[in-house]
Amino acid sequence: MRSLLAMARSLEGRTVVVLLLAVLLVHGGALALYRRSAASAADDAFATEVARQLALAREAVLRRPPGERAVEAAALSSNHFEIGWESRPPARSGEATDPALWDLRDRLLAREAVLGPGLVLNLGRPDEPLHRQDLHGTFGLPDGSALTFRSAHAPNSIAVAPWASLATAMAILVGVAAVVLMHRIARPLRALAAATGQIGHGTVVRVPEIGPDETRGIGRALNAMQDRIHRLVGERTQALAAVSHDLRTPIARLRLRLDRAEDPVERRAMAADLDEMQAMVDATLAYMHGDVDPEARRVVNLASVLSGIADACADTGREVAYRGPGRVLATLRPVAFRRALENLVDNGVRYGGRARVELHVEEAALVVQVDDDGPGIAPEDVSRAFEPFTRLEDSRNRGTGGTGLGLAIAKRAVEADGGFLTLSNRPEGGLRAEIRLPRTAARG
Template sequence: MRRPGSLAHSLEARTVAVMLLAVLAVHGGALLLYRQSAAAAADEAFARQVANQLSLARDAVMRRPPPERAAEAQALSSPHFEIGWSAARPPGPGPASDSALTAFRDRMAAIEPNLGPGLMLAMEGGEDPLHQRDLGGAFRLPDGSFLTFRSAHGPSLGSVGPWAYLSTAMAILVGVAAVILMHWIAKPLRDLARRTGEIGYGPPIPVPEAGPDETRGIARALNAMQGRIHAGVSERIQALAAVSHDLRTPIARLRLRLDAVAENTERTAMAADLDDMQAMVDSTLAYLRGDADPEPRQVTNVASVLMGIADASADAGRDVAYHGPGRALANVRPVAFRCALENLVDNGVRYGTRVRITLLVEEAALVVRVDDGGPGIAPEDVARAFEPFTRLEGSRNRNTGGTGLGLTIARRSVEADGGTLRLGNRPGGGLRAEIRLPRPAPG
């Protein structure tokens, strides 16, 4: 499964890959064109030059008697093109075996047919780096003697020359510049994606309007959208909070009137109903205050909070126990985090009678597990359990049904601290609520 946000699937990586492939394709085409045009033209000019020099030397040497031919050949030599004469076959090169050198010899023979089919060529490289690709050879004269030659340089024969190395270096520089440029262009998009991922967990987060016009337009639209959504949600939250708060007054009046009623079954039922109404109002107000909670985050000993909850629950006669280290730090809002854990423990006790709180310390996170001994929930109901005012148990009894906001408040609180809350059935039975909190950086 593809991991969201991975580099291999990012717009920056794909664009860089396309640009580098384009640079490689252009560079490869340029090298091929060089080999087929520039190098071929240079070899053609060199073949014509050598063939003409050998033809002139052949005519000049043949006009001299044999005793004077060696001196004549030496007189025709230059520092860059040595010519020699031998009455017998020299111990030099034989027929060219390299296909490129054979093609070069045929080209020389086509330019000067009087060189004869017996023209022998070889690349006479020595230890001197300046003469690694000298061209040498010999051909038979009509009287049976041989004319030898050696050029101070040879044909390229399709080899890679300095121009190819220079073009390769330029291609590498262009590729590096393309990567740096694309990284710079994609930075506003990365910042936009990061800031967008933080939207929805509190007050509006202004997205910087930076980068190209398209990125600025997206950021501007996101900021405007946040403003509209936040304004609409705030109005509804204020209205609902006002209604919930106002309900406390009639509930208080009903409690006063209930005190005048004699003790009986109806009075007990009415008191339970008022308790339910009070719990619903308190839970609703706590839920609505979630986004506007001013409590700051601070490094907190999570283990101490968990032990305090377990001890308080045990003192109240509930079967709650803690297992884990005595110290484990995380950057959370202490009061909100404690309320979230108390909600999870209350749910576990309500539905499973027995709760075990376990704290595990991993390299980058703290893992808090709240396990109960209840029947668990159906897998298809896991996501629905976090919806506000949703109760998977259909009873209206406060001791079993609750208000449907405990898990919602707990998850919102944990996510506001940068953590996650997941539900799942344990293999041995019961429900497990698992919280993962990032550990603070050392120092």
């Protein structure tokens, strides 16, 4: 069912539907026009033949005396066209012409006006199954008598001509050809969509340059664009990493000179500034290295990672607790994921005084929640919180504001493992950072 819905939403599916509908409409219209023209031609031929025979019968009967007219009419009859004469109009002659035969009556009168306005046409009676579609008629003669007739050939009985069957077969072939053609055209588009979906995740993805000239051109343009973007990103990363690395040397020299400061208060303030600079440099290097992190994914006990972080924080005097199962296996990058969790826990302790880490195992995902009792985040600032170097509070003190890279690093690490990181304000107060990892990437 999902595949059918996906097919209906795709360019290939919609184009195939439009083409097939066009083929059906054109073919149906052609058959309708054929049947209409064939029916009209058949009606013309039928009316001409009936009018000719009735005119000949009228002249032949009128040339005979009344006593011989019935015999003459019978002599003019055949197996498929019967003619009769009556000295006075039959009792049903007052009936009106069947509305379905008005067009045929007009055709007969147009060919033989001598049949007169008294011409009445009707189809066979329902009580005559074998002659239900036979044409019955009556028209008057100048002396007050009447001629009756019955034709075994009903009008509008049009059979489908062989060319109509051939046209149907051709329409089916055109429909099949349209489906095959659209499938071949859409195949490079599907490959292009699959390749472009992988762009932007760290490595250069070569887009296949296949299909028509248009899709080949798009593939070449995307490959060239990737090369330019990765070259610019590489140069930027290399420059920032070099600057951050080089800052470590003057920071180290400043620490050595700090010991010469005589004022203890001033020495502590300068040491705090140097610590902040060192933290900013380390965070910047960690963020920049995230683009080219060589760490491989492997199976780890996620519960052990979380409880280990909580225990390490508790050992340093911070109030961090873990609650959840003791063993849950997941496939991820352990060092990067641990760094992401530590950043979330540090934020919780910094703003809320304590943090609580919980692990839940759902049917389709592993859910890690880090809750704190802090002031939370304004709803309009939630998305902005993940932007690099963004601090949502006004203080520039690292003790409250941090470097502005913790959430960005955590989000990148989680997404690299196929998960999602979201922030939400808890109803009882405080902020909740929630990580959802797909169970497809987990075992245990």
